[in-house]
Amino acid sequence: MADKPLRSAKSYGKLDRDGFIHRSWIKGTGLPDHVFDGRPIIGICNTWSELVTCQFHLRDLAEYVKRGVWEAGGVPIEFPAMSLPETQMRPTAMLFRNLLAMEVEESIRANPIDGVVLLGGCDKTTPGQLMGAASVDLPTMVVSSGPMLNGKFQGKDIGSGTDVWRFSEQVRAGEMSLKDFLSAEAGMSRSHGTCNTMGTASTIASLIEALGVSLPNNAALPGVDSRRKTLAHLTGMRIVELVKQDVRLSQILTREAFENAILMHAAIGGSTNAVVHLIALAGRVGLELTLDDFDRIGREAPLLVNLMPSGKYLMEDFCYAGGVPAVMNVLGERLRRDVMTVSGHTQGEIADAAQVWNSEVIGTPEAPIGPSSGVWVLRGNLAPRGAIIKPSAATPELLTHKGRAVVFENIEDYHARIDDPDLEVDETSILVLKGCGPKGYPGMPEVGNMALPPKLLHKGVRDMVRISDARMSGTAYGTVILHVAPEAEAGGPLALVRNGDEIVVDGPNRSLELLVDDAELQRRREDWEATREPSKFTRGWYKLYIDTVLQADQGADLEFLVGKSSSEVTRESH
Incomplete structure (x- = not known):
């Protein structure tokens, strides 16, 4: 156990009236006396929702995180955070990313937990969760929900979103019937999980690995793959160790980690949305990341991953080809190899242990899928x-x-x-x-x-x-x-x-x-x-957002949320 006392001990370790209140009320959930003997309390921040395929299975995945936490001697406590279903929310899920970040930040800071596992998947959910967690700076790990299986239509693979845009233009041009269009709809989303193309969700999950805040293979394992449950279990075990070692998120989210993320973004042909999210996340840990960093660092890596919309394959194929670790292996010395990850291994060690299994999906610098691109x-x-x-x-x-x-x-x-x-x-x-x-x-x-x-x-x-x-x-x-x-x-x-x-x-x-x-x-x-004309938005979240949101080149965060914060609560509970 680290010399630093556990944060949760301020609530659960007191043998007085306040300790009585904290322990008694949480015991109402079925926890026995002996779990309050100084074990780390691990929060599981879950954005489960039936409003979106991406997060539909996260309740199930949370149980595997809990297994790992219990096995490692911790106490798992699951708590909710708002879900941001990209395809359902109006007027746009991005309007609420910062609101989710505020909710996650205050939920982590206000409650007696020592470390946190973030469960999310859809485009704005993971960035919002990680921004909030970064502001508090506890030991933190991410388990993404994973991509859905390849879509199928008329004997061929089809990809989330990418083929929607293509089919829609064909219908508008009179080249595809409405009957076929609706038939493709039925075969596009065949399981729970995020978009199966290299859209924003898959991009962010890949960058989570490149940043070092998840275990290897977090990005590409399909949401229905049993190995994702294993990854969740191992994450539960590992977060307890990170708490004991007092390895905080700010120690992982270094300048070099962000540079690895930008390299990965270029190599995978990642979503343009990642630019806004990475800049906002860097701002939360006090690092300055600019548009020029993306243009400059991105030039170091050619396009290595042959996935829609920049290529032809899908995330299921990416998984079987080796996923993010294989891409890091191919990046070679371009990778910032000494960067430490939550796994306890450096990115170089993870890359060295990986291998490419399908060169049509993951290319090489000598035979890339495309030239240096990024953004x-x-x-x-x-x-x-x-x-x-x-x-x-x-x-x-x-x-x-x-x-x-x-x-x-x-x-x-x-x-x-x-x-x-x-x-x-x-x-x-x-x-x-x-x-x-x-x-x-x-x-x-x-x-x-x-x-x-x-x-x-x-x-x-x-x-x-x-x-x-x-x-x-x-x-x-x-x-x-x-x-x-x-x-x-x-x-x-x-x-x-x-x-x-x-x-x-x-x-x-x-x-x-x-x-x-x-x-x-x-x-x-x-x-x-x-x-x-004056703004028609005069109350609530809309007004707060409009009055304080920064421009896209600054990450579109709220201006009063940028910069380092802490896990300290300003007033003691009474």
Whole structure:
């Protein structure tokens, strides 16, 4: 046992009135006297919900964590946290990531626990949980829910999200029947678990391994695989040891750990959403992570993983090919090998013990799936603080492009006009969407991969340059420029773009320019400021969020939550 006294002893170790109250009320759950003999109390933060396939099985998984905790001499106590079902929540799950982070932070800090295991899976759930836990800084481990099995349709594998976008465009172009479309729906989600593509959920689970806050193979084991239950059991055992050794989350989430995560993000062709989440998480432990770090470090690694939307395979295939440890093995000396993980082993040791079992799924630096990609960070007078694009999901010919803007002032304007046969647009146009950033929507929804106009789909056009202050699903693809900062609602230059303006995209040189002179932009700004209407959100979480949320390049956290915190409670209980 570590020399430092257990945090839970302040509640359960007192032989006085307060100790009586704390022990007596928790004994009502069936705990016997002897578990209060100085054993570590392990909180299991569970986002189980029937609202989402991703977390549907987490109650079951929690029981295996408990087995491991008991076996190692700890006391497991499960507690809930809100679930953020990406496909169900309105207006967008991202609006509530920071609310979940606040809930998790205060639940961990306020309760007498010594360490915590985070159970989550869907896109915003794991980042929110880990942000909250990082602010408290107890020994912490993550068990992700795992991906669902490969989808099946007409004898072929289909992927979550990625094939939805593809099928939808085919229906709109008259190339797929509605009957087949609905048949594909029935075969896409065949088990519980997260999206089976390298969308945001799978990306975050992979980065959790790269950060070192989970045991190896956390990312790729399917949600229905019995080995995920074994991993949960071993996590329960290991978290007790971390408490005894007083290994806190801040000792794992180092600068080098974040660099490994950025390398992994590039190697797997990860979701653009991970950029926002990693920056926010780094802010919670007092580290400065910037967009430039993603562009710079990401160049070190080629695209190594052949998964949708950047490739052809799915997470089940990734698991059988060796998963994240195999990718770390292939990264070789690019990996920050001395970084310690919650397993007690360095990332280098984990990588050395791994092997690639399918070179079609996991390539090598000598024979990569694609060139160095990661994310590109574009800057210019249209995005002074940056915008991002995922080149591995884009059309190469469009990564350098000049076109006239077709502007949608907000998502309602887009939906009202995109199908209009008289819309003035051609394949060289650039679709521009405003009002979908952190403050503007609010919540920064996944609408940046705007569906193309039907009049162009019928001509065979399948990609166009699209620019917005929104996000896009990690399962999506296309030449989509996202996270423009500052956003339109915050007065960024995006707010000033008008129909017919020429925009120049130069991806290789990281440039995004609006070809309008400064004097004209100033006139437009004066008009924009004069016609702004007050926010319609005047109460509750929406108002708190809008008033305090940071821009995308800063992680879209709330400004008063950035920086280190602690596990100390400011007042003793009475």
